Amino acid sequence: MRLFGPLAEAAGAVLLPLDLPLAATAEAAVAALVARVPALAPRLDASVRFAVGVEYVPADRPLAEGETLCLLPPVGGG
């Protein structure tokens, strides 16, 4: 799992390996992340978006083996 912006700051890491069941969704990955880093829970609400590769994906997308899920907190560009 790859974290960005305030999420990476709060986790103290930009990359967190997580063991997930096959075809786990992005939502399930977030639940696993909260179990591992409870301090992130308040930040992992509906405002967080997901990406795989360089594209947004929906929260119910199943992850393939070895795929990296990106967690994108609310953006501030411009």
Place this chain on the structure above:
Amino acid sequence: MMPSFQFVVTDAPLSLEAASRAVAREDCGGVALFLGTVRSPNEGRAVERIRYTAYREMAEAELARIGREAAKKWEIGNVYLAHRIGEVLPGEPSLIVAVSAPHREAAFAACRYAVEELKRRAPVWKEEFAADGKRWVENPPGAP
């Protein structure tokens, strides 16, 4: 009309000259150009500097998608989208959107579209530094 596109996410200072050169073409009667700069004060705080970080590969891909969407919606010539990352001081440009088109209505509309979509979708994060510390600043959802 065959549009051409240029998308830049860079830690180097942005250049208006590069933007206008990228979009200029003889079959277009105008260029709409939006220059976003770091504002101080912001929400009552005197801003010392901004630090932008990005998921750079995706930011470039997202800018490309936005540019191509604009070219589908309006009859436009070229699109130039650039976002600065790293440290930026008040008054300095953080964003340039430039669109050329045969007619101004399409240029204005496509430029506006690209600015709004970029603020909503580009994976870029902003830390604002002031005398009393730093904070993450988010774009408001829906209406940036």
